[in-house]
Amino acid sequence: xxxxxxxxxxxAAVVATAFSAFTPAFAWEPTKTVEFIVPAGTGxxxxxxxxxVQSIIAKHNLMKQNMVVVNKGGGAGAEGFLEVxxxxxxxxxxxxxxxxxxxxxxxxxxxxxxxxLTPVRMLALDQFVLWVNKENPAKxxxxxxxxxxxxxxxxxxxxxTGSKQEDQIITVALQKQTGAKFTYIxxxxxxxxxxxxxxxHVDSSVNNPIEAVAQWRAGNLRPLxxxxxxxxxxxxxxxxxxxxxxxxxCKEAGVDTDYVMLRGIFMAGGVSPDQVKxxxxxxxxxxxxxxxxxxxxxxxxxxxxxxxxEYADWVAKAEKLHEGLMQEAGFMxxx
Amino acid sequence: MQEIQSLMGGFAxxxxxxxxxxxxxxxxxxxxxxxxxxxGGANGVAILLPLTFTMSQQPGGAxxxxxxxxxxxxxxxxxGAITSILFNIPGEPWSVATTFDGYPLAQKGRAGxxxxxxxxxxxxxxxxxxxxxxxxxxIIARFALRFGPPEFFSVYLxxxxxxxxxxxxxxxxxxxxxxxxxxxxxVGIDTVTGQLRLTFEIPALLKGFDFLIAVxxxxxxxxxxxxxEEGLEFKGAKAKLNMRVVLETWKELPRYWKTSIRxxxxxxxxxxxxxxxxxxxxxxxGLAKRMSRDGEEFGTGxxxxxxxxxxxxxxxxxSALLPxxxxxxxxxxxxxxxxxxxxxxxxxxxxxLFVEKADFVWGLIASMYLGNIVGLIxxxxxxxxxxxxLRIPFAIIAPxxxxxxxxxxxxVHNSMFDVWLMLVFGVLGYVFKKLDYPMAPLVLALVLGDxxxxxxxxxxxxSQGDMGxxxxxxxxxxxxxxxxxxxxxxxISRAIAIARGRNGRGG
Numbered sequence: 001x002x003x004x005x006x007x008x009x010x011x012a013a014v015v016a017t018a019f020s021a022f023t024p025a026f027a028w029e030p031t032k033t034v035e036f037i038v039p040a041g042t043g044x045x046x047x048x049x050x051x052x053v054q055s056i057i058a059k060h061n062l063m064k065q066n067m068v069v070v071n072k073g074g075g076a077g078a079e080g081f082l083e084v085x086x087x088x089x090x091x092x093x094x095x096x097x098x099x100x101x102x103x104x105x106x107x108x109x110x111x112x113x114x115x116x117l118t119p120v121r122m123l124a125l126d127q128f129v130l131w132v133n134k135e136n137p138a139k140x141x142x143x144x145x146x147x148x149x150x151x152x153x154x155x156x157x158x159x160x161t162g163s164k165q166e167d168q169i170i171t172v173a174l175q176k177q178t179g180a181k182f183t184y185i186x187x188x189x190x191x192x193x194x195x196x197x198x199x200x201h202v203d204s205s206v207n208n209p210i211e212a213v214a215q216w217r218a219g220n221l222r223p224l225x226x227x228x229x230x231x232x233x234x235x236x237x238x239x240x241x242x243x244x245x246x247x248x249x250c251k252e253a254g255v256d257t258d259y260v261m262l263r264g265i266f267m268a269g270g271v272s273p274d275q276v277k278x279x280x281x282x283x284x285x286x287x288x289x290x291x292x293x294x295x296x297x298x299x300x301x302x303x304x305x306x307x308x309x310e311y312a313d314w315v316a317k318a319e320k321l322h323e324g325l326m327q328e329a330g331f332m333x334x335x
Numbered sequence: 336m337q338e339i340q341s342l343m344g345g346f347a348x349x350x351x352x353x354x355x356x357x358x359x360x361x362x363x364x365x366x367x368x369x370x371x372x373x374x375g376g377a378n379g380v381a382i383l384l385p386l387t388f389t390m391s392q393q394p395g396g397a398x399x400x401x402x403x404x405x406x407x408x409x410x411x412x413x414x415g416a417i418t419s420i421l422f423n424i425p426g427e428p429w430s431v432a433t434t435f436d437g438y439p440l441a442q443k444g445r446a447g448x449x450x451x452x453x454x455x456x457x458x459x460x461x462x463x464x465x466x467x468x469x470x471x472x473x474i475i476a477r478f479a480l481r482f483g484p485p486e487f488f489s490v491y492l493x494x495x496x497x498x499x500x501x502x503x504x505x506x507x508x509x510x511x512x513x514x515x516x517x518x519x520x521x522v523g524i525d526t527v528t529g530q531l532r533l534t535f536e537i538p539a540l541l542k543g544f545d546f547l548i549a550v551x552x553x554x555x556x557x558x559x560x561x562x563x564e565e566g567l568e569f570k571g572a573k574a575k576l577n578m579r580v581v582l583e584t585w586k587e588l589p590r591y592w593k594t595s596i597r598x599x600x601x602x603x604x605x606x607x608x609x610x611x612x613x614x615x616x617x618x619x620x621g622l623a624k625r626m627s628r629d630g631e632e633f634g635t636g637x638x639x640x641x642x643x644x645x646x647x648x649x650x651x652x653x654s655a656l657l658p659x660x661x662x663x664x665x666x667x668x669x670x671x672x673x674x675x676x677x678x679x680x681x682x683x684x685x686x687x688l689f690v691e692k693a694d695f696v697w698g699l700i701a702s703m704y705l706g707n708i709v710g711l712i713x714x715x716x717x718x719x720x721x722x723x724x725l726r727i728p729f730a731i732i733a734p735x736x737x738x739x740x741x742x743x744x745x746x747v748h749n750s751m752f753d754v755w756l757m758l759v760f761g762v763l764g765y766v767f768k769k770l771d772y773p774m775a776p777l778v779l780a781l782v783l784g785d786x787x788x789x790x791x792x793x794x795x796x797x798s799q800g801d802m803g804x805x806x807x808x809x810x811x812x813x814x815x816x817x818x819x820x821x822x823x824x825x826x827i828s829r830a831i832a833i834a835r836g837r838n839g840r841g842g
Contacts, residue, residue: 041671042377042381042668042671042672042675043665043668043671043672043674043675047675048675048678048679051381051384051385051675051679052679054385055384055385055388055679056388058385058388059388059389069381070749071381072542072748072749073542074523074524074541074542074543074748075523075524075531075534075541075542076524076529078531078538078541079538079541079542079748082538082541107529107530108524108529108530108531109531110531110541154799157797162526162529163525163526163527163528163529163530164528164529165529168529183796183797183799184796185484185793185796185797186526186527186529186793187526187793188526188789189664189671191662191663191664191665191674192664194663194664195479195480195658195662195663195664196483198480198662199480199481199482199483201483201484201797202797210678211663213683213685214663214683214684214685214686214687214688215662215663215685215686217683217685217686217687218685218686218687220686291388294681295679295681298678298681298683331529333530
């Protein structure tokens, strides 16, 4: 075993040397510390993912240079995006996105657009689930919507993270689809929303799985439906005898609404294809590690991960979708 | 007494040589981080988080990892007091209230006493909080669930009210300073509408005014400017430099038992709710000033004025870990990073953590006892060392402080603009001092202004504009009434005095 490993290592070394002798002209590699920008505060979903990627890269020695995570969450993420926009041609900065890539410029009028950046790859898609308190009499999404309608316009409270961002967009889409009217109450973070729902200060939430799973497992919350066009694939039991896979899609549940959030990586504009390829490959290696796979399952992520033109097209489509939703909701900044 | 058994199990986990060494390393590092203004516990823990990733993969490693990180947190809580007392520069937001009496004490040559009082009361506050966590955490966790937006607003109102009577100067100057603070707090994104406010399309203003930048400037730079004007030397240079000062201060401390108990209670409540260590320290200082016999002399260098905020800050900082573990809601920025850490290590904070990962939880709780003891020993033995910093000639130390402040201001957001901003705040601080405007209300409004505003508007959204929501249940009604009572206490006490036929100016 040992001998074989040695032989393998030797072979790898030979190959590596051979490559390094020929490749400098083609393969680009970072020559200094890479900044991984998070356009949100410490502790949130994007921050966790960025720090996990950083940990995995460090643990498995996937990169020769260091990577540091830098939080630039000012102005609903505008601070981070503007920094990358301003760093044209700098290959040592990457940024992870939330839906604020689309919503922030639309809602605030801060001048940036994903086209100012270079798409690298999608890492995953974050799901949203409709949650109610366990004491809520509604057992299905349809029953809950009926309750909301019966209570009267604006009587039932939907808690969510931030304003004019993904949680409120979903709420508006849900209202449009079903005719029910909520009062939307914005909070600063997802964990806070889940707790407020347990304490019955709001009637429902559209938390990400990872934000609410602990309260679900403790029997305090009940998931009604997932805002995706397919069920989540994870069949391991999570809460009691329920798995993520047992949660119906909202379409199945009769309240046809879907929304997923991009967890993707971008670089500054004006970088070379070699440089993009380096990060595409690096992140592919990250995706193959057991740590990443476990994180995906814990957070019940949609593991769609695309690159290149396919990714850029996806982003362009998502932008259109957000534009439509934001316009309908009257969330666009006044020019 | 199942808790005692679990706790003993926890000590067995935490007591290994490896973990004790981690505690020592963590606390020392934390003190350093707390001393450097701007770096802060949250940043310090975030930077070290990736290091613990490998550690957490080994059996029992998650416990070691959280011990290391939480000890950095304890260290930062201890360390924040040091620069507040020596240089009037709060290293952490919750140490602002410590400067009010700590710095005057240092100027009187009693830096050692102030440091000892600060460290000892920090320890006591933390101890009370840990005992609370050990024995009644399930009850507390349920209590925290009762806090919705109206309850939070009433708590912030209580903090402001407890503090409002503090300034000795003209009431309108206090109001002017506080309103400036509110205005600064409003800059940046507004949580409730998602709109930018007061940014004037200047990218640097997008992130708003960070409390730390303002504090480093107003207090630190402002103080240096004043010292330059008054002659280039520290007034506290005669500080005693032996360990006797520790024992002497300890003899004095039992006198303030009432303040300690009150501050611990305030701190635990604010940590659990989770309101955070900063409001806890301000509220506790305000209450102590109102209720202590020497209240009038607060701000001139009373040991009791150091005991109150430090006890509360540490009690809050420690109990803030409870909502993080049981609810998955962080009670402080540092707890938020630790929470991220738990998720990365594959642990799921929430109601089941105590059941599923009892080893981890009780190991952590045991490490809170041990970490704080280790921390107390580390900082107390260093008291003479810290105090001796004041003997370095001002001409040498002032540039060093300036550089450290600038680095601190830069680190908060990695932004050069913040360094300039810090200098502007420094000049503002100097002007405030010269014109006799109080800075504390400005700082308080800056740190709590947007949170108070958010919770007020969330309440109004929920009640559709009905103010009655602040009296809608016994909990929120009691807190709101207490806040209003405190707010109008100067008027009420005067009315009582007049009714008794005495001179109304006494109170």
